[in-house]
Amino acid sequence: MKHKTFFWFILPSLAAMLLFIAMPLVSVTIQSLFVEHDQVLVEVENCTPFKCESSVAVDQEATAALREERPLGQFNGLGTYTNRSHLAFPEVREAWNASGSLHDFGARLMNLPFYKALAFTITYTAVVTPFVIVLGLAIALGVNALPQLVKGPTIFCSLLPMIVTPLIGSLILFWMVDADGILGAALQRIFDDDQLSLKASHSLTWIMLIVYGIWHSAPFSFIVFYAGLQTVPQETLEAAQIDGATRWQRVRYVVVPYMTPLVVFITLMQLMDNFRVFEPIVGFSASAKATSLSWIIFNDLRGGDIQLFGSAAATSLLTILGVVVLLMPVLIRTWQEFGRKVV
Amino acid sequence: MNMMKTMAAGAAVTIGVATAAHADCGIASGNVSVLANDFPALHAVVSKAEECASSTVTFSKNHTTEHRDIQVAAMTANPSEYTTAIVANSSVVPLLNGGLIRPLDDLVAKHGQNLKKNQLITIDGKIMAIAFMANAQHLVVRKDILDEVGLDIPETYEDVLAAAEAIEAAGVMEHPFAMLTMADWNLGEEFVNMYLGHGGEFFKPGTAEPAVNNEKGVAALNMLKALVEFSNPDFLTYNTGVVAPIWESGNLAMAQMWGSSMGQLLDSEGSTEEVVSGTLPVGAMTVAGGTTPASSLWWDGFTIAANISDEDAEATFLAMLNGISNEMVMEGDNNDRAVWLMDAYKPGIAATGISATAAAGAEPYPMLPYMGLLHGAFFAELPDFLQGNESAEQTLADIEAAYITAAQEKGFLQ
Numbered sequence: 001m002k003h004k005t006f007f008w009f010i011l012p013s014l015a016a017m018l019l020f021i022a023m024p025l026v027s028v029t030i031q032s033l034f035v036e037h038d039q040v041l042v043e044v045e046n047c048t049p050f051k052c053e054s055s056v057a058v059d060q061e062a063t064a065a066l067r068e069e070r071p072l073g074q075f076n077g078l079g080t081y082t083n084r085s086h087l088a089f090p091e092v093r094e095a096w097n098a099s100g101s102l103h104d105f106g107a108r109l110m111n112l113p114f115y116k117a118l119a120f121t122i123t124y125t126a127v128v129t130p131f132v133i134v135l136g137l138a139i140a141l142g143v144n145a146l147p148q149l150v151k152g153p154t155i156f157c158s159l160l161p162m163i164v165t166p167l168i169g170s171l172i173l174f175w176m177v178d179a180d181g182i183l184g185a186a187l188q189r190i191f192d193d194d195q196l197s198l199k200a201s202h203s204l205t206w207i208m209l210i211v212y213g214i215w216h217s218a219p220f221s222f223i224v225f226y227a228g229l230q231t232v233p234q235e236t237l238e239a240a241q242i243d244g245a246t247r248w249q250r251v252r253y254v255v256v257p258y259m260t261p262l263v264v265f266i267t268l269m270q271l272m273d274n275f276r277v278f279e280p281i282v283g284f285s286a287s288a289k290a291t292s293l294s295w296i297i298f299n300d301l302r303g304g305d306i307q308l309f310g311s312a313a314a315t316s317l318l319t320i321l322g323v324v325v326l327l328m329p330v331l332i333r334t335w336q337e338f339g340r341k342v343v
Numbered sequence: 344m345n346m347m348k349t350m351a352a353g354a355a356v357t358i359g360v361a362t363a364a365h366a367d368c369g370i371a372s373g374n375v376s377v378l379a380n381d382f383p384a385l386h387a388v389v390s391k392a393e394e395c396a397s398s399t400v401t402f403s404k405n406h407t408t409e410h411r412d413i414q415v416a417a418m419t420a421n422p423s424e425y426t427t428a429i430v431a432n433s434s435v436v437p438l439l440n441g442g443l444i445r446p447l448d449d450l451v452a453k454h455g456q457n458l459k460k461n462q463l464i465t466i467d468g469k470i471m472a473i474a475f476m477a478n479a480q481h482l483v484v485r486k487d488i489l490d491e492v493g494l495d496i497p498e499t500y501e502d503v504l505a506a507a508e509a510i511e512a513a514g515v516m517e518h519p520f521a522m523l524t525m526a527d528w529n530l531g532e533e534f535v536n537m538y539l540g541h542g543g544e545f546f547k548p549g550t551a552e553p554a555v556n557n558e559k560g561v562a563a564l565n566m567l568k569a570l571v572e573f574s575n576p577d578f579l580t581y582n583t584g585v586v587a588p589i590w591e592s593g594n595l596a597m598a599q600m601w602g603s604s605m606g607q608l609l610d611s612e613g614s615t616e617e618v619v620s621g622t623l624p625v626g627a628m629t630v631a632g633g634t635t636p637a638s639s640l641w642w643d644g645f646t647i648a649a650n651i652s653d654e655d656a657e658a659t660f661l662a663m664l665n666g667i668s669n670e671m672v673m674e675g676d677n678n679d680r681a682v683w684l685m686d687a688y689k690p691g692i693a694a695t696g697i698s699a700t701a702a703a704g705a706e707p708y709p710m711l712p713y714m715g716l717l718h719g720a721f722f723a724e725l726p727d728f729l730q731g732n733e734s735a736e737q738t739l740a741d742i743e744a745a746y747i748t749a750a751q752e753k754g755f756l757q
Contacts (some may be wrong), residue, residue, distance in 0.1 A: 036754035037711065039440075043549065044467035048432070049474050049684055050640045050707045056549065057466055058712050060442040075752070084748040091744075111733070113723065172381035177578065194517075200576030202730070285580040288526035288549065299723075302412050304528065305433050305715035306440075310752050 032313035034073040036068040080314045117291040125274040128213040136221025162219035170283025205289040368395035373658025379429035381406040384681035392666030422432035422466040423648035426659040432708040444646040474644035475667040476681040481696035487621035490598040500630040507573035520573040525582040531721035537563040540630040540637020551755040556739040564735040602697035626699030639708040713755045720745040
């Protein structure tokens with residue numbers, strides 16, 4: 001394709017990306033560097049249906065003047081990034097100095113909201129991603145071996161977890177694992193322990209969220225692998241069969257190498273998606289036991305009466321940074337392969 | 344052409360009928376647009392206000408539980424997206440902080456002759472909201488179950504612990520107690536209540552500096568922990584939507600719930616005769632020998648947006664006055680939907696808990712500009728303590744640290 005044609009071809013999506021991704025990103029970056037003005041507080045007398053009492057309120061006129069002068073607020077540099085709600089440098093240093101052992105340091109670190117969320121986010125990403133790939137490939141191979149008649153319905157059913165909206169899917173499971181729900185009650189019966197509750201235990205909540213994540217994402221990798229399987233050359237497979245390769249050997253030495261680009265693709269997508277895990281935490285009401293970076297952003301904006309835009313912006317950028325770090329090995333590899341092909 | 348005529352005639356008839364059926368609220372013209380939370384009492388108010396709609400008065404409404412999250416952005420716009428927001432003690436604060444609602448003194452002087460003095464929410468001498476209902480959390484008990492184990496109705500949280508233990512020991516129920524302990528705003532509110540019951544102050548007087556890391560804070564935390572021991576282990580997922588059905592299914596003997604939920608517990612829908620007849624709302628408990636109930640008082644009221652024309656402000660004020668009129672209280676079963684502040688209200692059994700809590704001298708929820716940030720720090724840090732992962736002192740230190748970080752970002756602390 002000519003460069004000019006290519007340019008006109010991608011112009012609409014390029015414009016949309018600039019408008020809806022690049023510009024908000026710039027705005028978020030700027031917001032994360034500022035905090036609000038010092039509030040001018042005045043002593044006031046408040047009366048409610050219950051009683052009158054002296055209280056404190058924000059002085060509107062003085063604040064309006066400040067806001068007029070500098071609409072963005074006070075420049076704070078990277079102060080928001082290093083405060084207790086984010087990277088917490090002073091607190092981490094203090095924890096390091098105060099702790100006797102590495103284990104103790106870890107425990108102190110987990111008391112800080114950002115690191116607590118990071119711990120779950122990374123665990124979730126590290127467990128869900130490989131499981132999704134392996135499970136997806138297994139389902140794809142299984143479905144591919146089915147007779148033509150039942151293939152269609154099976155594919156449809158296998159895709160259901162992905163079709164169901166994440167929030168709804170997690171809510172349904174949440175009700176099912178309730179102590180009075182079908183899964184929760186069954187587990188209590190099986191283990192003969194009527195105190196057993198998936199929602200109450202820290203580790204069981206993590207396992208529940210991870211299992212949900214695998215259940216929800218496996219169809220994505222399944223459908224990609226299934227499409228890939230259709231393009232595996234039959235001649236090579238037949239040749240391998242004639243050479244006496246078993247089914248396992250054919251998968252291991254013919255199918256899997258052929259699928260490597262797809263594995264890279266799914267890994268990329270899954271790393272990005274899983275690092276931004278959010279819906280199951282809300283759906284399972286699991287925030288007391290597991291928080292993620294995305295959940296922190298949500299809580300800053302939606303948790304209480306007062307919204308913390310700067311804090312949410314800083315966490316957003318740290319999340320993007322995290323995704324970039326995670327993708328780095330895969331990206332470097334892809335780049336190297338690209339270079340080799342060009343040469 | 345013929346079709347146009349028919350349509351025009353049809354429209355004229357519709358408008359004619361609509362005007363005839365609707366109340367005359369004395370509004371010449373204007374726009375009324377309401378943002379409100381989504382529960383039956385507010386539906387009653389807003390629907391009554393909607394009757395003021397006419398050919399010259401446009402009316403729109405948005406009932407959503409997300410109202411707190413959209414109100415600031417919606418009312419910062421000029422002209423404001425909504426002409427009125429129905430708020431409570433805490434949700435009015437961001438609107439006040441941003442200067443997004445207007446003083447109502449002139450409108451009250453002109454049209455508010457029928458308002459009672461205690462309905463006027465005044466900040467620094469200026470009327471900023473008109474309250475129409477009160478709410479508070481208090482205890483509700485199953486009288487039949489307390490009788491079964493031979494205990495009186497509890498008056499303190501120490502009594503509640505003893506009763507819960509007796510009910511468990513008698514094998515009547517496994518988890519006889521519940522409060523609204525979901526690890527979000529709800530859990531923060533439970534700590535606010537318990538801390539107020541211990542006579543605690545949230546801030547150093549006149550400043551935004553936190554002052555919860557003290558013995559009263561420790562005592563409040565320990566009492567909360569002792570109480571949730573008698574609650575289902577899933578307690579960190581419990582909000583009204585979860586606890587009310589458990590109550591109705593007869594699996595709770597005592598619960599700390601909102602007064603506004605009592606109507607649901609006391610009607611026969613979704614429950615059995617045995618449970619409903621045993622259900623008895625009582626006042627909020629006192630704790631640790633104190634006399635102030637461990638609960639906070641709430642009001643709901645309407646405000647008028649700052650960024651709208653005076654004409655729309657007056658139209659909205661009149662429509663909302665119609666919404667909170669005595670006729671509204673007397674219509675249908677509206678009387679029992681809330682503890683109304685209007686004269687026509689006749690307190691029923693569902694109101695006894697709130698009335699008793701207010702009469703016992705419970706404190707109103709603080710209307711401070713930075714209270715919301717401290718509330719957020721409460722529910723962010725409390726789960727660690729309630730799950731036994733850290734000491735009360737550590738939790739309180741964490742709460743103060745989390746609050747200070749947020750307050751610095753908002754400019755309340757340097």
